[in-house]
Amino acid sequence: MTTAPVSRRRLVERPSKTAYTTLGILSLFAFIPVLWMVLTSFTSGNDIFQFPPAIFSRGYTIDHYVAVITDPVLMRFVLNGLFVSITTAALSLVVGFAAGYSFSKFRYIGRSPFMFAILLAQMVPEVLLLLTLYTSFNAFGLLNTYAALILSYTTFTLPLSVWMMKNTFDAVPDELLEAARVDGASEWRIMWSVLLPVTRTSLIAVGLFSFIRAWNDLAFALTLVGTEQQTLPAGLSLTFLGEFQNSYGPMLAASTVTSIPVVVIFLVLQKHFVSGALSGSVK
Known part of the structure; x- marks a missing residue:
C-alpha cells in the first residue's frame, strides 16, 4: 500500500x-x-x-595584461573601489544588525511606520534619486569625496540589509535572550556574544550583497565624485572608451583581472551566502 x-x-x-x-x-x-x-x-x-x-x-x-598591471591610474581605481566597497559593507553590517535587532525584538512607538518607510525606500529606482543626492551632497560640501559614494551606496543597501537581519532575528528564540539577561548580560553583550554567532551566515550574505553593489556601480561613481575618487567601473569607462577610439583589449583585460577577487570571494563564501540569504528571506 x-x-x-x-x-x-x-x-x-x-x-x-x-x-x-x-x-x-x-x-x-x-x-x-x-x-x-x-x-x-x-x-x-x-x-x-x-x-x-x-x-x-x-x-x-599578454600585452594587455602587462599594460593594465603596470598602470598606476588603474591601480588607484582598484584601491578606491576596495575602500568604498569594504566601508559600505561594514556600515551596512553594523546598521543593518542593530536596526534588524531593534525591529525584531523591541516594541516602541513608530516602529511599524519606520519599517514600512525602509521597505518603501527599496522600491524607489536609484537613478531617480541621483539628482537629489547630487544637490544634497553639494549643499553639504561632500561632492568629490569618498563619503558621497559611501553614503549613497549605504542608503541603497540598507533596506534589504535591515529586513534580512530582522527576519533572521525573528527566528532567534526570545528565551535565549531572556536567559542571557537573567545572567546579567547587557544588550551590547547579548548582541556580541549571543546574536553575532547565530546570525553569522546572514551577516556574510549582507556583507557580500553590499560589497558587490558598491563594487559594480557606474552611475554614482561617474556623477558624484571626480577622477581621484572614482571606482573601477567609472575608471574603466573613462580610460578605455572614447568618442573616436575604444581600447577594448586593455579594457577587457582589466575587467578580467578585477573580476577575479569577487569571483574568488563568492566561491569561498557561496555556502554561507545562499544559506544566509534564505534564512533572511523567510521566518
Whole structure:
C-alpha cells in the first residue's frame, strides 16, 4: 500500500535529465560572454574585430595584461573601489544588525511606520534619486569625496540589509535572550556574544550583497565624485572608451583581472551566502 506513494515522492524529489540538460544549456549561455571577455583580453588589437571570428586560431598576447598591471591610474581605481566597497559593507553590517535587532525584538512607538518607510525606500529606482543626492551632497560640501559614494551606496543597501537581519532575528528564540539577561548580560553583550554567532551566515550574505553593489556601480561613481575618487567601473569607462577610439583589449583585460577577487570571494563564501540569504528571506 505504501510503495506507490513512496515511488511518486522520489520521482518528485529527483530532478529529471531534462532539467539537468536545461540548466546546463542556460549555464553555458550565461558563461559565453565571460569566455568571450577572457579570450578577447588575450587577443591582439588587430584581431579583435576579425570576421568571421576565428577564436582559437588567433595570435594571443599578454600585452594587455602587462599594460593594465603596470598602470598606476588603474591601480588607484582598484584601491578606491576596495575602500568604498569594504566601508559600505561594514556600515551596512553594523546598521543593518542593530536596526534588524531593534525591529525584531523591541516594541516602541513608530516602529511599524519606520519599517514600512525602509521597505518603501527599496522600491524607489536609484537613478531617480541621483539628482537629489547630487544637490544634497553639494549643499553639504561632500561632492568629490569618498563619503558621497559611501553614503549613497549605504542608503541603497540598507533596506534589504535591515529586513534580512530582522527576519533572521525573528527566528532567534526570545528565551535565549531572556536567559542571557537573567545572567546579567547587557544588550551590547547579548548582541556580541549571543546574536553575532547565530546570525553569522546572514551577516556574510549582507556583507557580500553590499560589497558587490558598491563594487559594480557606474552611475554614482561617474556623477558624484571626480577622477581621484572614482571606482573601477567609472575608471574603466573613462580610460578605455572614447568618442573616436575604444581600447577594448586593455579594457577587457582589466575587467578580467578585477573580476577575479569577487569571483574568488563568492566561491569561498557561496555556502554561507545562499544559506544566509534564505534564512533572511523567510521566518
